[in-house]
Amino acid sequence: MDRHLHGSRRRRGTASRQPANSLAFVEMMQRFLSVFLLLQSILGTRSLDSWPKNFATAPQNSAVSLECGSGLQDVKWTDTNDKVKASGTTSLRFTSVDQPDAGLYNCWSGGEVVTSTYLFIDVSSLHPTSPISCIADSYLHSRLRCNWTQTLQETPHLIRARAGRGSSDSDWIEVTMIKEGVVTFELEFPRSCLYGEEDLAFTVYLEAVNDHTYVSDNRTMFLRNIIKPGHPENLQIQRLQPGEFHINWTYPSSWARPHSYFPLLFHLDLQFSNNKTNRTLKEQHLTITGRLKSVRIKCRDLYYNSEWSDWAEIATRRHSY
Known part of the structure; x- marks a missing residue:
């Protein structure tokens, strides 16, 4: 009988603890919900995934x-x-x-x-940025290739850019490429007739935002000051006779035409068996003598002292001396 009563007391004790456990669980969930609602009110429920219309x-x-x-x-x-x-x-x-x-x-x-x-x-004035830098590979039908380094404490969620000249502005384009803080993007160049002196600059605009902050930057420039041609193409070495070679090449396919109106200056590095030399010329061919091994070439605008192009792929001789 005593054993039976003792067992009953144990069962009643176990049962009496169950409501307490349930109450603790409810209180824990209420605290969790309160914290969640507090964070929701501080941080907001929405995150930008597109540019606001207004x-x-x-x-x-x-x-x-x-x-x-x-x-x-x-x-x-x-x-x-x-x-x-x-x-x-x-x-x-x-x-x-x-x-x-x-x-x-x-x-x-x-x-x-x-x-x-x-x-x-x-926060544009609080976070100085490096200037926007752009290059173009031609005077006509060109695209601008630009870089911008962002210094926001938080990586921007959205970035967009456009180019404008006078009253003519291109549409905004969304920019997504960010590598180590550097934003790289391409823009259509504002159209103009460049068969005469360029007298009207253009401006590149950029905007970046996250959920809270906005930053803008812009740079005004002349096309002639940012030209970097593509490299020369079809570089070839032809052996004329022992110790004599003819070298020829063509203009970059992206360069403006006619070439007589937009001439380029070419620079060649010539590697011989026992020495190295270079030549700078306007023509698209060169005849040389010596034990030539290889040639590489680059170019720039003849008149405006533009940036030199990248080097074209090295050409090597294919025949014996």
């Missing part, structure tokens, strides 16, 4: 107003987390913005969203 920028600690329009009734503003920020006004005003203020703001009227504006903190 956005505003403001330097840190500056004042800014977001506008909704005029003549609207029953107006309210909500933030990224659908929290009401203002009511009864078509202007949402910030007296001193900081990163927690960044995000999407919706203006509502009559229960419908009238405008959506994403607010970024403009």
Whole structure:
């Protein structure tokens, strides 16, 4: 009998602990949910995956107003987390913005969203960047190849660039290539007639954002100052007789035509059996004597002292002396 009662007490003790365990689990889940909601309110529920159709920028600690329009009734503003920020006004005003203020703001009227504006903190002046650098391989039908080094503490989620000349601007293109902080991109060159003196510069613009910050950069330049031709092509060595060779090549296929109007200057490194020399000339051929082993060649604009092209692949002689 005592054993039976003792066993009953043990079972009742086990049963009495079960509600306590369930209560502890509920309390733990409530704490977890509270922390999750707190983080959600701080960090926001959305992350940028495309450029906002409408956005505003403001330097840190500056004042800014977001506008909704005029003549609207029953107006309210909500933030990224659908929290009401203002009511009864078509202007949402910030007296001193900081990163927690960044995000999407919706203006509502009559229960419908009238405008959506994403607010970024403009840190362009706080994060100096290296200048945008570009090169082009031709004066006509050219593409600009550009680099930009970003110095934001957080890697930008979105980057875009465009080029413009005068009142003519190209469309924004999205840039995705980032390697060790260097952004590389290509742009269509703003069209112009370059059979005369170039008197109008063009500008390359770049913008980058993450969820909170915005940075912009631009550089104005003349095409003639960033030309870097492609390397010469079809470099060949022909043996005329023992100890005499004829070397010829062609213009880069990407170079502007007619070549008589856009001439190039060529530089050759000549490697002989016992010495090395070089030649610089305008022609597309050269005859030399000696125990030639190999040749390499590069080129640049004849008139504007452009950057030299990369070296073409080395050509070696195929015949005996």
